[in-house]
Amino acid sequence: MKVAFLVNDLALSGGVGIVTRHAHRLSAIDGWDVTLVLVREQQEHSWHGYEHLPHLHVRSRPEALGEHYDIVVATWWETAFTLFELSADRYAYFVQSLEDRFYRHDEAERLGAGLTIDLPVSFITEARWIADTLAALRPEAGCHLVRNGIDKDVFAPPAQAPVNVGGPLRVLVEGSPSSWFKHVHEAIEAVSRMREARHLTVVCGEREALGEVPADEVLGPLSHRAMAELYGRTDVVLKLSSVEGMFGPPLEGFHRGATCVVTPVTGHEEYVEHGWNGLLTDWDDLGGTARQLDLLCRDRRLLQFLRTNALETARSWPSLEQSSQFMAGALSAIRSGPAPTAGPAAARLLADLRGGLEVYGRHLGERASYRHRALRFERPLLRVRHSGPVRWLLGLRRYRVVRLAARPLRPLTGLARRLLKG
Amino acid sequence: MSDWQERITRETAPAIQLEHELRYRVAAPLIASSAGWADLGCGNGLAAALALGDARPPRIVLVDVEEEVVARAAAELGAPDARELPGDLTSTEDLERIGQELLEPGGEAVVTCFEVLEHLETFLPLLEWSGRLAREHGVTFVISVPNDAFWSIENPHHRTAWGEGAFAELSTLLPAERTMLRQVALAGSAMAAWDGRVEQHDLTVAVGGEPLVATHLLAAFGPRHAELRPAALAGMTDMSGQRRWERQRESNLALLEEQTRAQSEALREREVWFEEWRRYIHELERELGRPPSGVSEEQLPHHGERPA
Numbered sequence: 001m002k003v004a005f006l007v008n009d010l011a012l013s014g015g016v017g018i019v020t021r022h023a024h025r026l027s028a029i030d031g032w033d034v035t036l037v038l039v040r041e042q043q044e045h046s047w048h049g050y051e052h053l054p055h056l057h058v059r060s061r062p063e064a065l066g067e068h069y070d071i072v073v074a075t076w077w078e079t080a081f082t083l084f085e086l087s088a089d090r091y092a093y094f095v096q097s098l099e100d101r102f103y104r105h106d107e108a109e110r111l112g113a114g115l116t117i118d119l120p121v122s123f124i125t126e127a128r129w130i131a132d133t134l135a136a137l138r139p140e141a142g143c144h145l146v147r148n149g150i151d152k153d154v155f156a157p158p159a160q161a162p163v164n165v166g167g168p169l170r171v172l173v174e175g176s177p178s179s180w181f182k183h184v185h186e187a188i189e190a191v192s193r194m195r196e197a198r199h200l201t202v203v204c205g206e207r208e209a210l211g212e213v214p215a216d217e218v219l220g221p222l223s224h225r226a227m228a229e230l231y232g233r234t235d236v237v238l239k240l241s242s243v244e245g246m247f248g249p250p251l252e253g254f255h256r257g258a259t260c261v262v263t264p265v266t267g268h269e270e271y272v273e274h275g276w277n278g279l280l281t282d283w284d285d286l287g288g289t290a291r292q293l294d295l296l297c298r299d300r301r302l303l304q305f306l307r308t309n310a311l312e313t314a315r316s317w318p319s320l321e322q323s324s325q326f327m328a329g330a331l332s333a334i335r336s337g338p339a340p341t342a343g344p345a346a347a348r349l350l351a352d353l354r355g356g357l358e359v360y361g362r363h364l365g366e367r368a369s370y371r372h373r374a375l376r377f378e379r380p381l382l383r384v385r386h387s388g389p390v391r392w393l394l395g396l397r398r399y400r401v402v403r404l405a406a407r408p409l410r411p412l413t414g415l416a417r418r419l420l421k422g
Numbered sequence: 423m424s425d426w427q428e429r430i431t432r433e434t435a436p437a438i439q440l441e442h443e444l445r446y447r448v449a450a451p452l453i454a455s456s457a458g459w460a461d462l463g464c465g466n467g468l469a470a471a472l473a474l475g476d477a478r479p480p481r482i483v484l485v486d487v488e489e490e491v492v493a494r495a496a497a498e499l500g501a502p503d504a505r506e507l508p509g510d511l512t513s514t515e516d517l518e519r520i521g522q523e524l525l526e527p528g529g530e531a532v533v534t535c536f537e538v539l540e541h542l543e544t545f546l547p548l549l550e551w552s553g554r555l556a557r558e559h560g561v562t563f564v565i566s567v568p569n570d571a572f573w574s575i576e577n578p579h580h581r582t583a584w585g586e587g588a589f590a591e592l593s594t595l596l597p598a599e600r601t602m603l604r605q606v607a608l609a610g611s612a613m614a615a616w617d618g619r620v621e622q623h624d625l626t627v628a629v630g631g632e633p634l635v636a637t638h639l640l641a642a643f644g645p646r647h648a649e650l651r652p653a654a655l656a657g658m659t660d661m662s663g664q665r666r667w668e669r670q671r672e673s674n675l676a677l678l679e680e681q682t683r684a685q686s687e688a689l690r691e692r693e694v695w696f697e698e699w700r701r702y703i704h705e706l707e708r709e710l711g712r713p714p715s716g717v718s719e720e721q722l723p724h725h726g727e728r729p730a
Contacts, residue, residue, distance in 0.1 A: 332546075
């Protein structure tokens with residue numbers, strides 16, 4: 001089986017990491033030949049230690065254009081633009097989130113990302129909520145579920161959940177502060193509103209974007225092993241995200257015996273059960289979140305109960321190896337099954353494009369309306385500015401004596417200038 | 423230390439034996455009316471023998487990793503003509519051999535594969551083989567896995583972890599035409615005759631609704647998948663065994679609590695002694711004109727001045 005996974009680059013990120021781990025494991029199966037195709041122009045190849053694996057290759061887009069594959073798999077909406085440029089028997093799309101939600105309503109990328117799930121491809125996804133959404137949006141398209149496995153060697157579950165009898169509640173907040181939907185600063189704010197003793201650790205690779213925060217410890221970026229070690233001395237993983245795909249961090253915490261306090265974000269329903277292995281907190285309720293954390297600090301029996309059950313949940317979660325078996329099974333099934341028909345996909349694509357154009361048209365209309373309203377104020381000002389007396393007065397500025405005499409009036413003239421210039 | 427019993431024996435807890443027997447019972451009508459039946463991971467054949475009774479298909483193929491176990495299963499089933507195949511279900515060659523033995527006489531065939539997937543290093547060859555046999559040869563498969571979220575304890579014999587989510591993943595790899603069932607635990611009670619004679623009772627049990635926590639997850643695919651019907655099986659609980667386990671846990675807990683209490687008490691006493699000794703030593707040191715031990719320079723009353 002000759003498979004190509006399309007990635008933008010091999011930079012360290014959650015999504016790319018999952019793809020490379022799958023690629024790595026698949027390449028170890030007899031008869032499988034796996035290529036990571038870098039669709040974005042690269043300064044130089046970044047092999048990230050894969051060069052010693054005989055059946056895993058890294059290729060640039062131009063290099064891959066000369067090859068033929070059994071299956072080519074897009075892994076991020078931008079990579080879908082390259083999908084059909086490559087020669088393959090089957091085309092698939094590994095959907096790790098509904099990626100249009102990463103963009104705000106007026107960003108053009110939102111429409112582009114949304115349209116890619118209308119392509120005539122077979123889908124593979126890592127979360128049941130995405131599989132259910134795709135089934136609703138594209139009932140005719142096949143969708144395989146391949147949840148992300150956890151590296152059980154790194155995130156090794158302990159025999160029993162560690163006990164914190166009376167120390168401060170150890171809270172971990174992680175995520176990118178520059179991603180608006182991760183709400184990292186809100187999570188930190190919620191911890192700072194706690195009344196009980198706590199120890200807050202923030203893990204973040206972007207210190208500048210994080211700024212000064214009231215944390216006991218700021219770490220990062222951390223390797224998986226360092227992260228696993230940190231989860232092992234954490235009581236609660238706090239995540240207040242509003243957009244998630246498979247929602248991995250609390251699950252990694254579960255594997256090391258930590259419970260979680262999370263918003264009911266997409267992906268949580270796969271493994272977080274309120275009052276059993278974690279707590280759900282409401283949207284934008286920082287006070288309520290702080291009270292839940294205080295409760296866990298005061299009620300150590302509840303904390304230990306949640307941590308014990310979190311560990312139990314982790315034990316039934318598939319490993320990386322099992323997950324890659326599902327991925328291999330999905331790719332084999334796609335390869336041996338019929339190719340998706342283009343008709344329904346094209347109909348859906350055009351319908352969504354029309355919807356997008358209508359939204360874009362509405363945005364343009366709103367903008368024109370704002371412009372029209374702004375002009376109602378600008379026009380009289382322009383008329384005054386271009387009137388004869390005002391132009392004569394402004395012309396006097398060329399005389400030094402006038403400029404000296406007008407100096408005391410500067411604050412006033414400055415205001416008038418700003419008004420006239422609009 | 424857990425006593426792992428991956429094979430069902432006569433000594434296995436009654437509840438576990440019943441669970442296993444029920445899986446064979448739901449497949450029994452298919453097996454009995456087929457021309458061939460293969461039991462992958464047949465074990466000792468105890469549950470299959472109980473579930474099938476005298477009904478036997480003409481061709482029986484018994485597969486397990488150990489030759490001795492397969493022979494025991496054939497004896498238990500009273501099937502001397504059974505094809506006994508020790509084999510590895512991750513090997514495509516072994517799977518082909520099983521397929522040939524099963525399909526040789528022709529006619530409809532059924533394959534049962536209960537509590538096996540979780541033991542395999544890779545289940546892909548088995549999945550591909552079963553999908554092909556179902557598609558091309560009209561073989562009906564009935565498979566099951568345990569719900570590890572329910573059992574919770576880490577089993578050293580299991581290579582993969584299963585639950586509702588993992589089974590949902592698996593189901594996307596199975597043929598679209600399939601039947602899925604959840605096996606759930608029952609609780610009950612019965613009145614027994616005073617003299618202890620064994621009596622059979624017909625039970626009516628309502629099964630379903632919420633919460634529906636599965637102990638095991640089943641799927642059937644192939645032409646006769648829809649014949650797999652929900653069923654229930656009840657038996658007497660081993661109350662003495664359960665009581666032993668619960669009392670052991672209670673007594674362990676009581677012992678640990680008492681040990682903790684005694685240690686806390688001892689610690690408190692030692693703290694009092696320690697404080698008294700410290701005070702006494704400090705008094706002596708004061709009388710000798712020495713700085714009190716266990717106190718840093720900064721904590722001394724006249725920091726910086728040497729005592730006389």
